[in-house]
Amino acid sequence: MNVAFIGLGIMGSRMAKNLLYADHHLVVYNRTKHKAESIIEQGAIWADTPKEAVKERDVVITMLSTPQVVHKLAVGKEGFLPHMPKNSVWIDCSTVDPALSRLMATRAEPHRVRFIDAPVAGSKEPAEQGNLVFLAGGDKGDVEAVKPLFEAMGKAVVHIGECGMGTSMKMVVNSLLAQSMMAFTEACKLGKTLGIDEEQLFDTLLGGPVAAPFIRSKRSHLAKQLDDTEFPLQWMLKDLHLVSKTAYESGVAMPQMQIVKELFTLANASGWGEKDFSSIYHFMNELGNNSKQSL
Numbered sequence: 001m002n003v004a005f006i007g008l009g010i011m012g013s014r015m016a017k018n019l020l021y022a023d024h025h026l027v028v029y030n031r032t033k034h035k036a037e038s039i040i041e042q043g044a045i046w047a048d049t050p051k052e053a054v055k056e057r058d059v060v061i062t063m064l065s066t067p068q069v070v071h072k073l074a075v076g077k078e079g080f081l082p083h084m085p086k087n088s089v090w091i092d093c094s095t096v097d098p099a100l101s102r103l104m105a106t107r108a109e110p111h112r113v114r115f116i117d118a119p120v121a122g123s124k125e126p127a128e129q130g131n132l133v134f135l136a137g138g139d140k141g142d143v144e145a146v147k148p149l150f151e152a153m154g155k156a157v158v159h160i161g162e163c164g165m166g167t168s169m170k171m172v173v174n175s176l177l178a179q180s181m182m183a184f185t186e187a188c189k190l191g192k193t194l195g196i197d198e199e200q201l202f203d204t205l206l207g208g209p210v211a212a213p214f215i216r217s218k219r220s221h222l223a224k225q226l227d228d229t230e231f232p233l234q235w236m237l238k239d240l241h242l243v244s245k246t247a248y249e250s251g252v253a254m255p256q257m258q259i260v261k262e263l264f265t266l267a268n269a270s271g272w273g274e275k276d277f278s279s280i281y282h283f284m285n286e287l288g289n290n291s292k293q294s295l
C-alpha cells in the first residue's frame with residue numbers, strides 16, 4: 001500500500017520499518033529529521049511537512065506523543081487532514097483519549113477520510129519484532145481494508161467497536177498497567193524494609209500468580225536503573241491524566257488510580273520523565289526514609 005507515517009519516536013520508527021520490510025511504499029515525516037535517517041537509508045521517502053507527506057497516500061498512520069500533538073498536526077494551521085485524498089484512511093496509533101479520537105473522526109468526515117483509532121498494546125521490543133496488538137475503533141470494513149498494514153506491524157488487531165472504542169480500551173489497559181507496577185513497587189518496598197533480599201522477592205513474586213505477568217519483562221529494569229527506555233514515564237503520566245479525564249467525563253470514580261497518577265506526577269517533576277515507566281520502582285524506593293516506628 002501507499003502509506004505516510006508521521007511520528008518516528010521509540011514506537012513509530014520501529015513500526016514504520018516493519019511496513020518497509022513488508023514492501024509497502026512509505027513516505028515519512030518526523031519533527032526531528034535526524035531520527036528518520038536510518039529509515040530513509042532503507043528506502044522510505046522523506047517529506048518536509050505532514051501535509052506534504054499525506055498527499056496521494058492511501059493510508060496515513062500517526063504515532064505521536066499526546067492528544068495536543070495529534071490535534072495540531074492533523075487539524076492545526078498547517079494540518080494534514082484537509083490534504084488527504086478522498087476515501088483514504090487515517091489510522092491514529094497514538095495513545096490519546098477517546099474524546100480526541102471521536103473529535104478526529106468527526107473532523108475527518110467532511111474530507112471523506114475514514115478514521116480508525118488503533119492504539120497499541122506492547123512496547124519497544126514488540127514494536128521492533130512486529131508483535132504489537134492493535135486495539136481498533138472504527139468501521140469494521142475499514143479495519144479489514146487496512147489489515148495488511150496491521151499484520152506487518154503486529155500479531156493481532158482486535159476490533160473493539162466504533163471510533164473512540166480503541167482508545168477507550170487503551171485507557172482501561174494503561175490504568176491497570178500503572179497501578180500494577182505501583183502495587184508491585186509498594187509490596188517490594190515493604191519486603192526489603194523487612195529484610196527480605198530483593199532477588200528473593202523477585203523470584204517469589206514473579207514466579208507466582210500475584211504479580212501482573214508483564215512485570216517479569218521488567219525485571220532487569222527493576223534490579224538496576226537502566227538507560228534503555230522502552231515506555232517513557234512521562235507518557236505513562238500523560239496516559240493516567242487521560243484516564244482521569246475520561247473517567248471524569250464518564251462519571252466514574254477511580255480513587256486508587258488518582259493516587260498512582262499523583263505519584264507519577266511527583267516522579268516526573270523530580271526529573272524521571274524520560275526514564276522507563278518502571279523506574280517508578282526506583283523513585284519510590286528513594287522516596288521516604290523507611291525509618292521504623294518505635295512500638
Ligand SMILES: NC(=O)c1ccc[n+]([C@@H]2O[C@H](COP(=O)([O-])OP(=O)(O)OC[C@H]3O[C@@H](n4cnc5c(N)ncnc54)[C@H](OP(=O)(O)O)[C@@H]3O)[C@@H](O)[C@H]2O)c1
Nearest residue numbers: 007008009010011031032064065094095123124230231235
Ligand atoms: N513506548 C512505548 O512503550 C509505548 C507503548 C504503547 C503506546 N505508546 C504511545 O505511543 C505514542 C508514541 O510513544 P513513543 O514511546 O514512541 O514516544 P516518543 O519516542 O517520545 O515519540 C513521540 C513522537 O511524537 C513526536 N512529537 C512530540 N511532540 C511533538 C510536537 N510538538 N510536534 C510534532 N511532533 C511531536 C516526536 O517527534 P520528535 O522525534 O521530534 O520528538 C516523536 O515522533 C505515545 O502516545 C505513547 O503513549 C508508547
